[in-house]
Each structure stands twice: as C-alpha cells, then as structure tokens.
Amino acid sequence: MIRTSDLISSAGRALRANPLRSALTALGVIIGVASVxxxxxxxxxxxxxxxxxxxxxxxxxxxxxxxAQRGGxxxxxxxxxFESLTMADVEAIEREVSGLVAxxxxxxxxxxxxxxxxxxxxxxxxxxxxxLLARDWEVEHGRFFDEREERQARKVLVLGASVARELFPxxxxxxxxxxxxxxxxxxxxxxxxxxxxxFGQDQDDIVLAPFSTVKRRISGRQRRADTVSQIxxxxxxxxxxARAEEDITNLLRQRHRTxxxxxxxxxxxxxxxxxxxxxxxxxxxxxxxxxxxxSLLVGGIGIMNIMLVSVTERTRxxxxxxxxxxxxxxxxxxxxxxxxxxxxxxxxxxLIIGMTGAWGITSIFNLPFAVGVxxxxxAIGFSGLVGVIFGAYPAxxxxxxxxxxxxxRE
Amino acid sequence: MDxxxxxxxxxxxxxxxxxxxxxxxxxxxxxxxxDYAAIVGPSGSGKSTLMNILGGLDTPTGGSLSIDGADMxxxxxxxxxxxxxxxxxxxxxxxxxxxxxxxxxxxxxPMIYAGVPPAQRRERAKEMLHRVxxxxxxTHRPTQxxxxxxxxxxxxxxxxxxxxxLLADEPTxxxxxxxxxxxxxxxxxxxxxxxxxxxxxxxxxxxxxxxRTIEMRDGRIVGDRMNGAxxx
Numbered sequence: 001m002i003r004t005s006d007l008i009s010s011a012g013r014a015l016r017a018n019p020l021r022s023a024l025t026a027l028g029v030i031i032g033v034a035s036v037x038x039x040x041x042x043x044x045x046x047x048x049x050x051x052x053x054x055x056x057x058x059x060x061x062x063x064x065x066x067x068a069q070r071g072g073x074x075x076x077x078x079x080x081x082f083e084s085l086t087m088a089d090v091e092a093i094e095r096e097v098s099g100l101v102a103x104x105x106x107x108x109x110x111x112x113x114x115x116x117x118x119x120x121x122x123x124x125x126x127x128x129x130x131x132l133l134a135r136d137w138e139v140e141h142g143r144f145f146d147e148r149e150e151r152q153a154r155k156v157l158v159l160g161a162s163v164a165r166e167l168f169p170x171x172x173x174x175x176x177x178x179x180x181x182x183x184x185x186x187x188x189x190x191x192x193x194x195x196x197x198x199f200g201q202d203q204d205d206i207v208l209a210p211f212s213t214v215k216r217r218i219s220g221r222q223r224r225a226d227t228v229s230q231i232x233x234x235x236x237x238x239x240x241x242a243r244a245e246e247d248i249t250n251l252l253r254q255r256h257r258t259x260x261x262x263x264x265x266x267x268x269x270x271x272x273x274x275x276x277x278x279x280x281x282x283x284x285x286x287x288x289x290x291x292x293x294x295s296l297l298v299g300g301i302g303i304m305n306i307m308l309v310s311v312t313e314r315t316r317x318x319x320x321x322x323x324x325x326x327x328x329x330x331x332x333x334x335x336x337x338x339x340x341x342x343x344x345x346x347x348x349x350x351l352i353i354g355m356t357g358a359w360g361i362t363s364i365f366n367l368p369f370a371v372g373v374x375x376x377x378x379a380i381g382f383s384g385l386v387g388v389i390f391g392a393y394p395a396x397x398x399x400x401x402x403x404x405x406x407x408x409r410e
Numbered sequence: 411m412d413x414x415x416x417x418x419x420x421x422x423x424x425x426x427x428x429x430x431x432x433x434x435x436x437x438x439x440x441x442x443x444x445d446y447a448a449i450v451g452p453s454g455s456g457k458s459t460l461m462n463i464l465g466g467l468d469t470p471t472g473g474s475l476s477i478d479g480a481d482m483x484x485x486x487x488x489x490x491x492x493x494x495x496x497x498x499x500x501x502x503x504x505x506x507x508x509x510x511x512x513x514x515x516x517x518x519x520p521m522i523y524a525g526v527p528p529a530q531r532r533e534r535a536k537e538m539l540h541r542v543x544x545x546x547x548x549t550h551r552p553t554q555x556x557x558x559x560x561x562x563x564x565x566x567x568x569x570x571x572x573x574x575x576l577l578a579d580e581p582t583x584x585x586x587x588x589x590x591x592x593x594x595x596x597x598x599x600x601x602x603x604x605x606x607x608x609x610x611x612x613x614x615x616x617x618x619x620x621x622r623t624i625e626m627r628d629g630r631i632v633g634d635r636m637n638g639a640x641x642x
Contacts, residue, residue: 001525010522017510320506323467325495325523325571327488403467407506 002330011337014310022342025306028299029346029386030353033379035292037354038361040375043285045358045367050281052368054274056194056203058135060238062245063268064089064231064252084256084264086226092255093233097247099240104131105228107211109218113167115178115187120166124180124207126214127232134232142174142189145210153212155185161193162204183217185209238271245269296382299346300390307339307394311401318398319406332399339391340384347383351376414478414574414606415441415464421472422459422629433459434470435629441608443574446601448609448617451626458579460626461610465500465577466493478574495523499568501578505560507552513563514539514548520571531570538566542596558589565596569605576600576607582616594619 015022066084090105107126112119125131128150132138145156157178164173164187173187194203209218211228235244249267256264311318318331326334355376362369422434433456441447451457462468464477466485475482478497485493494500499520507516517535526534539548542562552560561581568576578597582590594616601607601621609620617623618637625633 002523003525003527006522006528013510316506317508320508321519321523322491323465323494323500323506324520324567325491327491327523330491330523404462407502 002326002333007330007333007337008341010334011341014334014338015341021306025303026342026346026349028302029296029343029383030299030350032292032296032299032386033347033350033383034354034357035295036289036382037351037375037379038357039288039292040285041355041358041370042361042367043281043288044370044372045362047278047281047285048368048370050277051274053196054270054277056136057270058137058232058234059270060235060241061134061136061270062233062235062241062248063270064093064233064248065266065268066229066264067266085228085231087228088226089252089255090228090231092251093231093248096251097244099236099244100233101236102130102134102232102234104128104134104232105211106131106230106232107214108229109214111180111218113163113178113180113207115167115176116171118167118169120163122160122163122205122207124209124214124218126209126211126218128211131208131232134234136234137194138192139189140192142187144189144208150210150212153210153216155183155213155217156188156210157185158189158191158208159187160191160204160206160208162202163207164190181218241269241271296386300343300386303339303342303387304390304394306342307335307391308397310338311335311394311398314398315401315406315409318401319403319409322401322403323407328399331401332395335395335398336388336391339395340387343383343387343391344380347380347386350383351379354379412443413440414443414445415439415608416476417473418475419473420460420463420470420475422456422463422468423471432629434463436473437626437629437631438473439624439631439634441606443606444601444604445622446598446607446620447622447624448611448620449624449626450611450614450617452612454628455626456629457610457612457626459629461577461579461608464575464608465498466490491523495520496571497574499571499573499576501561501564501568501576501581503580503583505552505557505564505584507560507563507567509552512549512551513544513555513566516552516563517567517570519567524571534570535566538569539563541569542566556589557585558592561585561589561593562596565593565600569600574606576605578607578609580611580613581609582613583611590616 064085087105090103094100094103104127109124109126110122111124112121129144129146132144139158140161142158144158145154149156159167159173167173167178168176173190176187178185178187191204191208196202233244233248235241245267249263252265252267253259253263258264321331359369417440418438420434420437421432424431424433435456437456437460449457449460459468463470463475463482466482469485469490470483477493480493480497508519511519514532514535517538518531521531521534536545536548539545542565544559544562544566547555547559552563555563576597581597582593585593597607597609598619607620609616611617620637622636623633624631
C-alpha cells in the first residue's frame, strides 16, 4: 500500500513539473472563487448597512402617517400628502391599544434658523417627550424638554448634531438663542448623532421642538389646529408589534369610518420593512453569487480538460507505474489528488483575492466589511468539490488504462 | 533446483474482429531459480505475449502457470499489481525512467508502491545504484545520463524490490554494441550473485550470452538449449 504522504508529494511534483500550465488551470477556479467570495461579502456588507440604518430609526417602531400606501380605486394620495390624523387619534391610541411604551405625535415644519451670525435651513419637528423613547434617541448634551414645557408651548429647541455643528461650530450651543421666523428660541440640548439613513439622508439635520410650539409658531398657522403629520409608536416587545399594528389599524378605521382598501392612513412597521430589505439584499446577493458560481463551473471544466490532456501525455508513465506495482486505486488517487490540489490551491488564492477585492470595494462605498469564517470554509470546500467532480473522470480514465497498451504508446 | 516458473500448456487467444489469433499455442517449460535464460524469436512469435504473461501484465487464456508459488490464472487485478510489485523486476528497451525524477527517485518508485518508509527506501536505492555502478550519479536526472547509464538506473529500479525474477525486454535494443555488452555483463554478474534473469530478445547474439535459449515461433517453443559459450 502506498503511503498517503507519498501520494501527496507525487501529486505536488506532477503539478510543479508544469508550473505555468498548473497556474493557468487553477486560474479558472481562482476567478470563480474570488468572485463568489467578493459577491457574498459585498452582499453581507450591504445587508449589514441596510439593517443598521433601518434599526437606527428605532426598534419595535410603528409609524402612522396620513394617506394610503396601497388600496382600492380612486385617487391614491402619497402618504403624508394630506392631514387626516388628529390629536384625538393619538389620544385614542394611547387609551385603547395595549402593549405600547411610547406614543408621540409629531408636526413637521421647516424653516431657517439664525444664530451666532450664521443661518441654516432645516427640518423642524414638533414632538412630545415620548418621541425620544419611541425613536431610540438620546440627548448627548444638555437636556430634552419635559411635558410641562410641551404643554406651555415653550420656545425651546433640541438640535440635531449636524445643525449644532453648522450653527455653533466653536461655541457651546446650550443656552444660546436662535431666531426662527422672527421668534427667539432657546437651545436646551443637542441630540446624539445617528448618521445617514440607508438612502444617504442625514438624520442629524433636524431640530426638535415641543409639538405645541411648532403647531402654533412655525407650521400650525395655516393648518387645522388638531392635526398631526405623523405618529411614532414604540411597542414593549417585538412580539407585540404585529398585534399593535393590527389594533391600531382597526381603531383608526373605526374612528375614520373607512374600510379596508380605503384607508386614509398607513401604519408602517419598521421591522417588516427591515425584513423586506433583508430579503431584497439576500436575493440580490444570491443572484450575484449564482452568476459567479457559473465561472467556478467553467474553472472546473478547465481542470477536467487539462487533466484529460495530462492523462494522455502521461500514458507511458501510467503504464510504467502499473508495471512497477501501482494498483488501479493508486493511479486513481494520484490523478484525483492532482485535480483536487489544483482546485483547492485555486480556491485559497481566489479566497484571498476575493476578500481583498471585497475589502477594497466596501471601503470605497463605506459599507461594513463582513467576512465570515463560513465564507472561507465554503469557498475552499466548494473548490475541493469542484476538483473531485471534474477530476474524477480523467483519474478514472487513467486508472483503467491497460499497462501493455500504455507502455507501447510513444 | 526447484522451478521458479512452471508453465504447462499455456494458451493465449486474441480475437481480432472475426479472426482468433493463437498468440500462445500450448507452451510448456520450467525455469529454475537462479537460471539465466533468453526467450528468442522473430516478431509475431509470441515472445512478447509470453513476457507480458510472465510479468503479470497479462493473463493466459488457458493452461496453468505458477510463478514463485503464485497461481497466475487465479490472481485478480489487485493481486497482479502486488505480484508485479513484489515478484517481478522489469527492465525495458526504452528504459522508461520518469524524466522529472532523479536517478535515486526513479529507483525508489517501486518501493513507494510497496509502502516502504522514505528513509529505508532511500538507503536501499543508494545501495542498488552502487551495485550497478552509478553511485556517483544518484541526483542526476535521466536527461543528464547516457543511454547505458539510464539502463543501469532502470536495472537498479528493477532490483530495488528484491524481486524473484528479473524480466528484461530487449534490454540492449536501444544501446550501441559496446554499451549493450556492458549491460549484459551486468546481468551476468547479477545472475552469479543469485538473481534469476529472463531476457526477451530477437537478437541471437544477445541470447548466446545467456545460459539457456528458449526459441519461439508461431506461439510455440521450437527449441530449448543450453549455451555452451556461456563461461561461468
């Protein structure tokens, strides 16, 4: 019986005898594995990025906006394009739906902030103190306004990190005055930074003010006094999310006297949006990996081709080895191992190239670089499998050769 | 002397299309241990077929053949491979060395298939190369060696597994006259040291250098004589 170490060194020698040919043969697998690894890593990075940006909006969050997103006939309005939600709806949700930890109405507005000799145009969101909890947001510096200040419509502001940076580049913004549409407001806090959304929108380019203040002094003058532009709701757990979504939908239908398909409001469930986004990126990753796998297949066919050529070229060698006492199994193993060695070597090089490529692309596009051990093992295991599959037939052909015929061959 | 090879009514049939060819047509002979014999005959006489059968590369269609105690008609594929590995040492006309291996690695080759540990087989290969007079050229590759030297490497390889039978197929066919004589002298000295040697050749001059000549024609043995010229 031949020793395994001799089998391995014999395969190594055969491959080293023709280094250029071996390298070119492995190139097919290198390209295949590199592209699969790069695509899977990129897909994972994109997925992680989408997940991070969606969960930065808040966890276990339901957002109710006016307008129908889907539904029956007639004119469909874009969500938020008109105001069908009222403070009464907010109070009804707080009163009648269980399993909620925070319910905050918000009133959207926009305006120019002037302070410190600088000015900045931004979104001014009127909210209640529950908003921070609903959105998983924190005040980094200073404080948030309380219930009393909200009820009294005090002219206080909490700045988003970007706004604070633009208006007060060198000064502590706390206690500073800001003028909005002729009124003077006091800055009482700065929010922690949330970064960009998955769509490149700066989440920190915002100013939070008491709901009633925005209603009365910034955006409310032209509109009905009791409408709200959005309701942010946080449930106590992920499990309570679906139930709360249904309860809120039913409650609002009842209050608005609408039936399914004619709703004048939309309840958005961020978890289900995240799920959809995940599915989309996973499908996309799968598609890219699938296309890459085709090149791996082509690489495998290249190995089979070269191994068949090699068996033909080395017919005399095979005949000699058999004459010296090699069994069919020894020949089968020798040639099979050569194919596997080619393919696995290609797999390892491909893995390194693929990871480097993925790292390069993720750093260019600012995506997280996510490479798992499983990707590496999968790449190497897969290339080994390619070697086994495409090396099997040439190796079998070699093993079947008749030694007399083989020795006679020139 | 007991018989190393004992052949009785050996028959080998080949079917070529419609026609059946009797490559061996009832061959009976014995070869004793320590003998030095030549099998001669023109091409088509069946001597190559006989050599392939003696070497375990082919199996007879009928008759009986026992070599070193093995019933050659009963061996399966694996059994034949093991037989070739342990019992036979082949020497070919065209040397059949692997060009990417050094001389010593070529000699180690049959021992690899016998599963001999590396250190032990390197030692044995060195010993064999010294024995054929190539102690100085162990790390040369075949292309760096002359034809005679290559054939010596091949003989060292054939000896490495301590075979019961050294089987040479036209061993001088690719060599010039003087080198051929040297190689035959080497066989002669190996035989005197105890090796059983069978040379298959069409060259009567080569056959005369052995102790015994078995002559074949049309698949039959037509002559079997001791060579008086063999002085030993």
